[in-house]
Amino acid sequence: MSRYILKRLLQMIPIVIGVSVIVFLLLSLSPGDPAKMILGLNAKEEELALMREQLGLNDPIPLQYFHYMKNVLIGDFGTSYSTKQSVIEMIAVRLPPTLILSFGSLLTILIVAIPLGIALAVKQNSPFDNIMRVVSLFFAAMPGFWIGILMIILFSVKLGWLPANGFDKPSAMIMPIICSSIAGWAVNSRITRASMLDVIRQDYIRTARAKGLKESVVIRKHALKNALLPTITSVGMAVGGCFGGSVIMEMLFGINGMGKMMIDALRQKDIPTIMAGVIITAVIIAVANLLTDLAYSYVDPRIRSMYARRRTIRKEVAGNGSN
């Protein structure tokens, strides 16, 4: 198991390098002069030339990249072109709100969608199930920022219950987290419902019922774990979505997070900040994917024993192709 985790962590390295190469290339080849961004439009040509030399912008792009990565490896993400702050310090401030927002949304998705999905499966074809089918169709179609606007109109402007801005106190976190997870509630409760329905039709569930177990025990002890696998896949894939979506949520609710930092940095062609933001996001998502895969093995012991038989698996994967 620990070997598997180590292998996965090592696999992250080429991906992160790939991401940094692509983004660095994109930024270097795109129009716009960072020196002009730093010194302003009225800067003299000599000053600009000096600044370019200082930033190493006259070097060939591969050389610039190697310089940058050399510093990153010793933990130095450089200094922001626009705020003149150390990028690491900026991220230390900006990362926590984004993490709370994204992982708070993921947690809310799990807390809402799984019980809801189970309830819908147990009460299949009841009026509740039918109404929720339509409701979730609409919830899944609503863009988070629109729900956000409507919630601000209702809860901040009309009722004055929740603040429309910031992320400093728990009451300010409620709306952003709900808005970025509401589509996830809808999608994942449908997935949980469908897989629960698949599972409770199987023979071993009938056996459990025939033993005289209470229905609640049958669902909780016997059906739930097996029914959760598709939900875990889907929630795992939602990590990236939550992280990407948090950019828009941060703009809407005026949260000082990574997303807002990235947008500002992109507008000003602040290469060190953009690079750091992208690299850190890629690492967080890779770790989240790893955690998802580990969650599988917790839920399904069959997968756990598969890690033990690594060699056999490798052969199987080579035969089938992984998808």
Add this chain to the structure above:
Amino acid sequence: MAQINTTLPTAKQRQKHLKKRSLWADAWLRLRKNKSAVVGMIMLATILLVVYTSPLYLDYDNDVVKPNLSQTLKFPAEGKLLGADELGRDVLARILWGGRISITIGIMAMLLSSIIGCTLGALSGYYGGKTDGIIMRSLDVFMAIPSLLLMITLVSVMKPTLTNLIIALAVGSVPSVSRMVRAQVLYIKGQEFIEAIRAQGASDFRIIVMHILPNAISPLISQFVMEIAGLILAISGLSFIGLGVQPPDPEWGAMLSSGREHIRDVWHVTAFPGLALVLTVVSLTLVGDGLRDALDPRMKR
């Protein structure tokens, strides 16, 4: 539980069963029987009709972008069915015109990403080995960044023209499309009829284009339809943060963004563009769901 039909088929029905139907005719029949898919198709057809005929009854300069400051933020009333926005422009006219932009970008981006995705997915799935490794590992790199963040980065390094927007959206969705196509190709490649065709001496290109892709695509069509919905949401998200369709052109996300400034006073400038967005996405989802059920070979009789 499906109801068991106890009545014997009439002569006409029996004849219908005897007739050979193509996959598509078959799918169309099943699609027509699916109530929610029919609702979705009617909604979608209405939306497309109204939105794409808008240039016939709307004048871009006069109805869509010309400010009319005497009407600023006017509530819905006769003459202005959905009210007016912060510059006094008719919200309904802008929703219709904006829909044309959103839906066109969504469809174009979907087409572009499915062309690239099918090519990469087919090469990767068919040849396997090194080709597969190189393509999939490069796509992993793109998958490592959230697609919205990737789109934002691409749009902001290019100029925000419509073409660039389509390219950025397509690039953002290529990795997932390629993976889906690859999985399908892997499945079909292993089937006997492909072996039979290969035994007849068909070239790789012919096998992929004539035999594998047509079989691989039909289950993917529903995915492509839903992809349009996802892309329309993505465009509106980009426009909402000012990186998508640029003013004065209307776009649903951009309208929400400019209406946001006035939510303390009026609700109609933000409510209606969002509603248009939701109805479009819902109709695409219904049609996509229906297509999936209709085209899924496992569902066949």
